[in-house]
Amino acid sequence: MSIHFADSHQFKSFVKFRMALKIVNHDYQSHLKCYLFSDFYDAECLLDNPFFRERTQECDLCMDTHEVKLMTESKHWLVRRHCQQQQPFVFKPKLVPTVTFEDVVDLYNKNKDVLDTSVARFYSSDQEVPDIGSLFGLKDNDNLKKKTGLSVNWVSKNMVSSQILRKMFPRPEFVPPESEVALEKTLYIDGPKSQLFEVIGGFYQAYEECSDVCSPLHVDLKEGDIVVFGPAMWRLNIMPNMEDTSIVYVGSFTV
Template sequence: MDPASLEYVEQLQQNVAELHQLGREWGMTDDEMSDCIERVLRENENVIVSPPRKSTARRIWRCIGYTPVVVSCLILGVLILFAGSSLLFVVFPSAEHYMSGKLQPYGYTIFRTIRLATLPLHRYFNITSLYDAECLVENPWYEEPTLECNWCENIKNIESLNDTKNHDLIDEFMREARPIVFKNLANVVNFEDLRGLYRQNNVVLDNAAFFRSSVPGMRSIQELFGDEVDENTLMKDGTTIHWVTRNMAGSQVIRKLFPRPTFIPPESEVALERVIFIDGHKSDHYELVVLPLQMGYYIQASGNHKVIVTPLKHCRDVCNPMQTVLKEGDILTYNPSVWKVVVMPNFQNKLSIGYAGSFSFNGLDFDLKESEDAEIQPDPDAEPQESVQEEDSKTEQT
């Protein structure tokens, strides 16, 4: 066969292959494509081949038909991955610790990517209020982990310490979940100190995660520290103000007035969440908020305040409530897995300013997993240790 004929045959084969590919895209069967090609070869070579009318509809239907399948497979895959990971972490807790350790160096990168990916949502929704949220969806059935009641049944009073030099004794008290009052350990902070701190750092402190006030018309921190507000204004009956900060910048600023307590070991983590309480005369009573870390502390920065330390609900039949009056500079520390703290109304003729925070067990020679281990739980038959109870609590009854 001469070269011209070979070239024509190759061109013809290429055209046939292209026609077959085009027919498949149109949804034609092999028989339909063969009949169409033979008809064209028999007739005028300029005839334009049109796809059957049903091919376009078939192609659209095929694309639509695959979409639910792909979406369902993706959702099913995510659910299987989540369920499998949860089951693995429950059966093998060491696997959770391993994965947490491996992903920790990439935590900032992961969450930064998520934050950047959500930026287009700002065009339609204002999500700035979610930046400091602990979770996006509250779980009404979630309960904080608690310890067994034998941790509190032999504790009859609140320990009182005048210094923080005896680290072994402090560790022992905390290991036994005993509430402790450190006397005259914190700095005294008044309302003018708070106002001065705010005015020097208002850009940072305006972004509070939560602010609630019982004063009519006071809905923000800006209004709290306005020129027309002073201690006499806040001393009115029923004034109760809660101010929560959870971001890094705000916590660093507040730390200037409320530095890290000296009894917290340097190895322990201190939570970013800082809560400031301002109570006038005959203020409402309230329970200290649920704390993010294992140990909580409350500082009485100004005025005196009576607090009641009660066991959790499931231990009220076997454990006793206790009370004390915190004076200026006192710090109460407690384990929220065993105790809850209720701040009573302020009946003093001075504005009360309190501060709450939390810290981890690191550096205290024990951790939560060890605390939950039955082998190291305190002996329920052991005699309670002697302690110094506050004079005010001896004369007052719960």
């Protein structure tokens, strides 16, 4: 089973990135010859800005949202409106893509050299699966299911790996053509009883400062559904996965 998640990416991270670069150029210019900075080309932020504060949320954007809209047609103007108003929605494609664990293993084996070097972060709940090589070394879903409770997530911020992943997870048709799609991609693979993800449902919950005036929103999900939400306003909590393997692909775009 597979499902896509996307968030309407805000500009905060780009601002922090530019500020970090400015600080590095100013404070560490004399040390540039001593360090190999190419290792940080894919980093989202090189140095935290201690003065940065999240913008206070405008709770009126979510207090009148009582349901998750369903979309079956690519209406770009409607996508822009939902994103700008921080209204989550679920896009149900007419042709549902089926992605199995074996499909991802095959993609990895064909692009192993590139993907092995594209890992920005990798988390695994199983010490016997410490990296993507050991994950895809399981080869098929039957072996994956033997790893009861296994949960992994793999973050890539590399342009080449992003192009490879797009072959399996193409750009959603509802994303406006002028929108910029972020390089960062995350792939979640969770086995039975992982306690983390399941593709049948979940609920949106507003951030804490708005939770007293904004109600949680339940959503039922099918394989291939694309869930879209603004991360500045909403968190998406997914119910535990108890029976089967789930594959979740996460990307973001600007509006």
